Amino acid sequence: MQYREYGKTGKKLSVVGFGGMRFGKDEDYAQEVVHRANELGVNYFDTAPFYCDDRSEIIFGKAFRNMPKDFYVSTKSSLSADPTGDDVRRRIETSLKRLGRDKIDFFHMWCIKDLEQYRGVMAPGGPYEGALKAKEEGLLEHLVFSTHCKGEDIRTIVEEDHFEGVLLGYNVSNYPFRQEGVNAAIEKNAGVVTMNPLGGGLIPEHRKFFDFIRENDQETVNQAALRFILAQEGITLAIPGMGTIEEVEENVAVGDFDLKVSPKKLKEIEENITDSMNTLCTTCGYCLKCPQDIKIHKYLESYNLKLLKDEEEMKKRLKMLKDSGRLKEEDAKPGDCIACGICEDLCTQKLPIIQRLKELDQIGML
Ligand code: SF4
Ligand code: SF4
Incomplete structure (x- = not known):
């Protein structure tokens, strides 16, 4: 597994992280899946309230009791669920309890869809203030944001410099539409985590269509999609959602690949990306x-x-x-x-x- 530094935090994260929104009903097995990923070198585990019928943080909390190796945890709070600083404070306390941790390593202002929402997050007495206070008290380590904004709006948020990094949807079918945000993060030396690296299941589901992104017969389409993301400048890690040990083993293997894309393949991919692919x-x-x-x-x-x-x-x-x-x-x-x-x-x-x-x-x- 390769590790990269997340912005200026000094933390080295595995290039393949773990997205905790795809656990099945069997919670014992879900914990085994988490342990297997950690055993293979994954050290970044991303969860949120409400994922998997609100069980994701609880599953991670149980798995965290006996993890094989050191790790970092990321969770979130959204403006719609927690509109005030006090709400965010309560959310953090609940997450800490569920996760069995004293501190959250990466805490996201979650799912900022446009600049209006961003202003809501930053309003006096609002979520950002609550999170900042919790950080000062030592309950959070790094304050970051997650977004579905278009690239230019991500740039605006990154440039205002309130956050140490960003979690954004970025994959082989939509990367040109978010690139401006990644460029801004590079300029600010902020961390960049990519969610939906497999298009929220879209790429595995349409393997035949995406077969052209593979560079050799040894890699799968999913692996090629992850390799592609991790070959782009500025990307710290990708967090595919995983629910089975097979998915973990397939995705985590990419952490040992040569993380490059040939100029010929890049050109082919660029030619295949259409505007409509950003609207899937x-x-x-x-x-x-x-x-x-x-x-x-x-x-x-x-x-x-x-x-x-x-x-x-x-x-x-x-x-x-x-x-x-x-x-x-x-x-x-x-x-x-x-x-x-x-x-x-x-x-x-x-x-x-x-x-x-x-x-x-x-x-x-x-
Ligand atoms: S699908 Fe139609 S009816 Fe349902 S929420 Fe959307 S707009 Fe409203
Ligand atoms: S339309 Fe599709 S992408 Fe949009 S919120 Fe619904 S499921 Fe998600």
Whole structure:
């Protein structure tokens, strides 16, 4: 495993970290998965309240009782759940208890989607103030932020210099759209952690489409996607979400690769990145507060195929969802959307959900 320094913190982090949002129901096994990663050299474990039905911090807390090696932990607080400094303070105390730690190594102001939200985080009496106070009291070590903003807005936040690093969505299908933020981090010598390095499952799901990113027959598509990210200047580490020992072993192996991309491959990848690839649904599920109970992520997951390939592929996918029972007859249909806009406000990728549902409705298959 290779290690890189996170900004100016002096901490050396494994280039492959652990995203704790994909644990299954078996909590004993989940702890084994965490231990296996740590055994193989992973020393950065990222969690958050609400991940895995709010069990992620608890699972990590149990696993942390007997970790094979030293490690760092990262968790978060969002403006929507914790709008005041006092709320953040309570959140930190809960996280510390769940994780069984005296201090959180990396604490994120979580999921900043635009500059308006950023200003909300920084407002007097707001979350940043609460976190800063907790840091002064020794409950947090490094104050950082996570974001789904576009590159220029990430630059604005980084340049205001309130944080030691950033966690951003960055992968082989969307990196040009976040690059400006990474460049700003390089200039400020801030740490950069990349979430969704496999496109929130999109890359493994569409292995055939992404096969062209591999540079040799020995590596898998997932490994090529991680290698690509880690070859970019300024990236400290990538944190794929992992739920099985097989996933850990596949991803962690990249930590021993030669972390480069050949100029020929880079050119090929650049030629294949289209604007529409920045608008793929990552099926994160953050939008699922629909008053009509529409399973938005399932419909938009199918729509991804239209963006990656063509409409015929999307239709095949919709048929498969119906035939396999993943979409039931009684489930709400795209045509049930009343365009209230709740989901679009919540969407981490700012996708035009209403328009996509309208298009799916017009196809008439559902
Ligand atoms: S806009 Fe449509 S899909 Fe989105 S929350 Fe409202 S009803 Fe549901
Ligand atoms: S529509 Fe947006 S919020 Fe909903 S699952 Fe897709 S990316 Fe996530």
